[in-house]
Amino acid sequence: MTFPLRLTLNGQAREIVLDDPRVTLLDLLRERLGLTGAKKGCDRGQCGACTVLVDGRRINSCLTLAASLDGAEILTIEGLADGDRLHPVQAAFIAHDGFQCGFCTPGQIMSAVGLIREGQAGTDPERIREGMSGNLCRCGAYAGILEAVREASHDAADRTEQREDAA
Numbered sequence: 593m594t595f596p597l598r599l600t601l602n603g604q605a606r607e608i609v610l611d612d613p614r615v616t617l618l619d620l621l622r623e624r625l626g627l628t629g630a631k632k633g634c635d636r637g638q639c640g641a642c643t644v645l646v647d648g649r650r651i652n653s654c655l656t657l658a659a660s661l662d663g664a665e666i667l668t669i670e671g672l673a674d675g676d677r678l679h680p681v682q683a684a685f686i687a688h689d690g691f692q693c694g695f696c697t698p699g700q701i702m703s704a705v706g707l708i709r710e711g712q713a714g715t716d717p718e719r720i721r722e723g724m725s726g727n728l729c730r731c732g733a734y735a736g737i738l739e740a741v742r743e744a745s746h747d748a749a750d751r752t753e754q755r756e757d758a759a
């Protein structure tokens with residue numbers, strides 16, 4: 593039995609045929625579609641290394657059945673940069689040393705992008721920490737991660753203000 597699935601993946605329409613209704617989004621991305629940015633840390637929703645955006649919201653792709661996503665829009669770390677131009681959150685992680693080994697970094701960055709889009713945390717350190725608390729870093733690069741998210745959040749707010757002033 594097969595299951596057809598239509599997705600918009602990193603801006604591109606994709607038609608995929610699943611041969612197993614139990615495959616997770618993480619396994620679909622990594623093993624079928626060659627998108628290995630999202631990492632399999634725990635495979636049980638505890639580390640955040642597999643975070644991607646589905647319809648703009650952060651999810652743990654290891655806990656999400658691909659078959660449940662027909663028609664969804666998925667953004668992974670591979671779709672974040674604009675050609676050679678890094679996304680502001682990616683650039684901020686580099687500027688603030690928001691990583692060491694890099695294993696958790698794609699999930700951290702996608703989570704930060706989602707958090708900033710949610711507009712809940714602003715630049716408040718405690719709220720950012722809470723908003724990013726689902727993403728663990730075994731290297732303990734939390735200080736750099738916090739600064740990166742604060743800067744990116746601040747810059748995103750600035751850009752919004754500029755757009756509103758120009759309107």
Ligand code: FES
Nearest residue numbers: 634635637640654
């Ligand atoms: S691999 Fe999904 S939360 Fe750890």
Ligand code: FES
Nearest residue numbers: 692693729730731
């Ligand atoms: S940078 Fe190594 S786990 Fe986070």
